[in-house]
Amino acid sequence: MRELLEAVAAGDLSPAAAEARLAGYATSEAGRFDAARERRAGVPEGILAPGKTPEEVADLAATAVETTGHALVTRADERDVEAVRTHFDATRPDASVDADTRVGTVxxxxxxxxxxxLDARVGVVTAGTSDAVPAGEAATVLREAGVGVTRVDDVGVAGLVRLFDQLATLREQDLLIVAAGREGALPTVLAGLVDVPIVGLPVSTGYGHGGAGEAALAGMLQSCAPVTVVNVDAGFAAGVQATLVARALDGARRGDEGDRV
Structure with missing residues (x-):
């Protein structure tokens, strides 16, 4: 503790960073950021933008960078993106800010x-272009955790010929996240064709009876072939699940337990 206090006194460590090391979290005006999640649970902490003001999103992103070196914001809109860019332009212009306005990640x-x-590769697969947003969120989580990502898009069951010429690529992956709306059939079809674990990601596309992702979720849960399923549009959760598998594989391939605590 004395070393931490001396580092703060010397200006080598901020109070927020010292608090994060001691308590596991850092407190800002916008709330408490779980700075120890990555070390404790093996996955980066995400900052969910909805329900927060753009200024609160930017404040938490700043706290994240101050205590962990990086920040991941999900479900961000244009105002959130602008607030984050403005804050870092003014306070840390040497930091990089990468926003995907369609997916909603910063x-x-x-x-x-x-x-x-990590020595692991995860395939992120979409049935159609409309499934790109939650799939992109999952891919962002994976990349931020250091996992190699292979995208295979628009291979839904309405035209299975699009899937067959991608099977060799999909079979080379360590795990697949498969995003599909409507009836959510693609994860089941793939699970019967590849010897790779699959995380089904139901998407809230579709309309009428079973719309808004309900039929996709039910179909994946009732899959005859083995599929692990997350909630509707839960790209972050799918990315986290795949990251944990990737960390285990990386540790096994290196013959150790990696950086786990």
Whole structure:
């Protein structure tokens, strides 16, 4: 503790970073950021934008970068993105801010941040273009955790010929996240064709009876072939589940337990 206090007194460590090391979280005006989640649970902490003001989103992103070197914001709109960019332009112009306005993610890296690298590959598959948003959220989580990502898009069951020429690529992956709306059949079809674990990601596309992702969720839960399923549009959860598998594989391939605590 004395070393931490001396580092704060010398200006080498911020109070927020010291608090994060001692308590596991850092407190800001916008709330408490779980700065220890990555070390404790093996996955990056996400900042969910809805329900927060753009200023609160930016404040939490700043706290994340200050305590962990990076920040991951999900479900961000244009106002959230602008608030984050404005804050870092003014306070840490050397930080990189990468926003995907369609997917709704914002990733911020401090200038000296080194992204981890895991010896594992995850395929992120979509049935159609309309499934790109939750699939993109999952892919962002994976990349931020250091997992290699292979995208295979628009291979839904309405035209299975599009899937067959991608099977060799899909079979090379360690795990697949498969996003599908409507009746959600693609994860089941794939599970019968590849010897790769599959996380089904139901998407809230479709309309009429069973719309808004309900039929997709029910179909994946009732899958005859083995599929693990997350909630509707839960791209973050799918990315986290796949990251945990990737970490285990990485540790096994390196013959150790990685950086787990």
């Amino acid at each position: 990733v911020v890296h401090a200038a000296d941040y080194e992204c981890p690298s």
